Amino acid sequence: MLRKLFVKLALLGVVIALVSSSLKSSALNPELLASTKDPSTIVIADISNNPAKKIKRYQPLADYLAERMGQFGVEVGDVEIASDLQEMANLLKSGEVDIYFDSPYPAMIVSDLSDAKPILRRWKGGVPDYYTVIFTMKDRGVQSLEDLKSKMVGFDEISSTSGYMLPTSLLIEKGLNPQQKRSASSTVSANEVGFVFTDDDENTIQWVISGKVAAGAVDIGTFMEIPEVNREAMMVLAESEKVARHIVLVRPDMKPEMVEAVKAILLEMDRTAEGREALKKFEKTAKFDDFPPESSIERMRELYELVQNR
Numbered sequence: 001m002l003r004k005l006f007v008k009l010a011l012l013g014v015v016i017a018l019v020s021s022s023l024k025s026s027a028l029n030p031e032l033l034a035s036t037k038d039p040s041t042i043v044i045a046d047i048s049n050n051p052a053k054k055i056k057r058y059q060p061l062a063d064y065l066a067e068r069m070g071q072f073g074v075e076v077g078d079v080e081i082a083s084d085l086q087e088m089a090n091l092l093k094s095g096e097v098d099i100y101f102d103s104p105y106p107a108m109i110v111s112d113l114s115d116a117k118p119i120l121r122r123w124k125g126g127v128p129d130y131y132t133v134i135f136t137m138k139d140r141g142v143q144s145l146e147d148l149k150s151k152m153v154g155f156d157e158i159s160s161t162s163g164y165m166l167p168t169s170l171l172i173e174k175g176l177n178p179q180q181k182r183s184a185s186s187t188v189s190a191n192e193v194g195f196v197f198t199d200d201d202e203n204t205i206q207w208v209i210s211g212k213v214a215a216g217a218v219d220i221g222t223f224m225e226i227p228e229v230n231r232e233a234m235m236v237l238a239e240s241e242k243v244a245r246h247i248v249l250v251r252p253d254m255k256p257e258m259v260e261a262v263k264a265i266l267l268e269m270d271r272t273a274e275g276r277e278a279l280k281k282f283e284k285t286a287k288f289d290d291f292p293p294e295s296s297i298e299r300m301r302e303l304y305e306l307v308q309n310r
Contacts, residue, residue, distance in 0.1 A: 037096050038076075040073055040074060040076060041066075041075070041076045041078050042062065042065050042066050042069060042074045042076075042077050042078070042098050043077075043079070043080050043096065043097050043098050043099070044058055044062050044065070044077070044078075044079055044080075044097070044098065044099045044101070045058075045079065045080040045081065045082060045088060045092075045097040045099065045100045045101075046058065046079075046081060046082075046100070046101055046102065047081070047082045047083070047084060047085065047087075047106070048081050049083070054079070055079045055081060057281060057282060057283050058079040058282065059079055060277075060281040060282060061077075061278055061279075061282045062077030062078055062079050064265075064274075064275070064278040065077055065099075065262070065265060068261075068265050069258075069261060069265070072258055072261065080096065080097050082097075085109050085110055085113070085159055086113065088110050088114075089109075089110045089113035089114040089116075090114070092110065092114040092116045092249070092251045093113075093114040093115065093252065095253060097251060098250060098251055098254065098262075099248065099249070099250055099251075099262065100248075100250075101122055101124075101246050101247070101248055101249075102246060102249075103160075103161035103162070103243075103244075103245065103246055103247070104161050104244055104247055104296040105159065105160065105161035105164070105165040105300050105303075105304075106159050106160075106161070107246075107247040107249055107296075107300075108297045108300040108301060108304070109159065110249065111249060111297060114251075114252060115252035116249040116252055117252060117254075117259070118247050118248065118249050118293035118294055118296075118297050119248050119249070119250055119262070119263055119293060120247075120248040120263060120266055120267070120288045120290065120291075120293060121244045121245070121246065121247060121248070121288065121289050121290075121291040121293055122245065122246035122248055122285055122288055123245060123246075123285055123286035123287050123288070123289070124245045124246040124283055124284075124285055125245065125284050125285075126284055126285075126286040127221065127245050127286070128244070128245060128291065129242040129244055129245055130162065130219050130220055130221060130242065130243065130245050131162070131166065131219070131239055131240045131241060131242045131243070132162045132163075132166040132167050132170070132217050132218065132219055132220070132239070132240040133218065133219075133220055133223050133236050133238070133240075134153070134167055134215055134217045134238045134239075135208065135215060135216060135217075135218075135234050135235060135236050135237060136208065136214060136215040136234065136235055136237060137208060137209065137211075137233055137234055137235070138233055138235045139233070140211075140214055140215075142214055142235075142237065143237075144237060145171065145174050145176060145237050148176070148193045148214060148215055149176070149191065149192065150188050150189065150192065150194075151188060151193065151194065151214035152181065152184055152186070152188055152194040152195065152196060152214055153167070153178075153193060153194065153195045153196075153213055153214065153215045153217060154184070154196060154197075154198045154203070154207045154208060154212075154215070154216040154217070155167060155168070155195050155196070155197055155198065155204070155216075156197065156199070156200065156204060156217075156218070157199055158197065161243065161300070162218065162219035162222075163201065163204070163217060163219075164197075165300065165303055165304065166217075166240040166241070166243070167195075167240065168195070168307050169303040169306050170238060170240045171193055172306055172307065172310050173306070176193050177191055177192050177193060177310075178193045178194075178195055179192045179193070179194055179195070180194075180195055180196070180197075181194040181196050184196050184207065184212045196213065198213075198216075201218045201219070201222045205218065208234075209230060215237060220239075223236075243296055243300075244291065244293065244296040247293045247296055247297065248266065248288065248293065250262060266288040267287075267288055267289070267290070269288065270287035
C-alpha cells in the first residue's frame with residue numbers, strides 16, 4: 001500500500017522525502033536509526049513550517065509530562081518539529097521522538113512508515129471529531145456536487161485529512177471523478193472534477209471567494225471561522241463523514257509500562273486545574289480520551305485504498 005503512496009506523493013512534489021534514499025538506507029541498516037536522545041528527556045512532536053509557533057504551543061505539555069514521569073528517569077520535556085512526514089517517521093523509529101500528534105490521515109502515513117502506535121484521541125480545539133465541507137458561492141450556478149463536473153475545486157495539500165483525503169474520497173463515493181491538476185487555470189474535461197492544491201485553508205477560502213476555483217474543501221471548524229458576511233454568501237454542497245480530530249502516536253519501541261503512564265497522565269489532565277491550563281495552551285485541547293484510535297487509522301487506510309484504486 002505504501003509503495004503506491006510514495007509514488008503518488010513524490011509525483012505531486014509535496015512529501016518528497018517519502019522516496020528518499022535515506023529511508024532505504026535506514027531500513028537496511030538499523031544502526032542508522034540508533035537513538036542519540038538523552039533518556040532523561042521526553043520529546044513530543046509535530047510537523048510544521050513554523051517551528052517557533054509550534055514549540056510555544058507544545059512546550060507546556062512537554063513540561064507537564066516530564067514533571068510526572070520521574071519514575072522513568074525523565075527530567076526534561078522537549079519539543080521537536082519535523083519538516084515533513086518522512087522526517088517524523090524517522091524520528092519516531094529512531095527513538096528521537098516519543099509522542100506525535102496529528103489528524104488521522106498523516107497519522108496513518110507516519111504509523112505505517114515507522115510502526116508508531118496509536119494510543120489515544122486528542123480533542124484538539126475542544127472537539128473530539130471533525131469533518132470536511134465542500135462549499136461554493138451562491139452566485140456561481142453550482143447547486144450540487146454533480147455541477148462540479150468540468151470545474152476546479154481547491155484543496156489544502158496532499159497530506160491533509162480534511163483538505164485532501166476526506167473530500168477526494170467523498171467525491172469518488174458520489175460517483176464523480178476527481179483529478180489533480182497542475183494549476184487553477186488547467187483544463188478540466190467534462191467527466192472530471194478538477195482539483196488543485198492551495199497549500200493553505202485560508203488560500204482555499206480566498207480562491208473560492210475570488211472565483212479562482214468554483215468550490216473549495218475545508219474542515220468545518222475553519223469554515224465556521226469565515227466572517228458571517230462572507231459565509232452567508234456561500235453554499236455548502238456536501239459534508240464528509242466525521243473522523244477523530246487528532247490521534248496520539250508513541251514511538252514503536254516505547255516500553256508498555258511507559259505507554260500506560262503516558263496514557264494515564266494525558267487522560268487525567270482535564271480533571272485538574274493545572275492540567276486544564278496546560279491543555280488550553282496546547283492549541284485549546286479539551287481532553288484526551290480512549291476512543292479507539294486504531295479505528296480512525298484503519299478508516300484512513302480504507303479511504304486511501306478507495307482513492308488509489310478508483
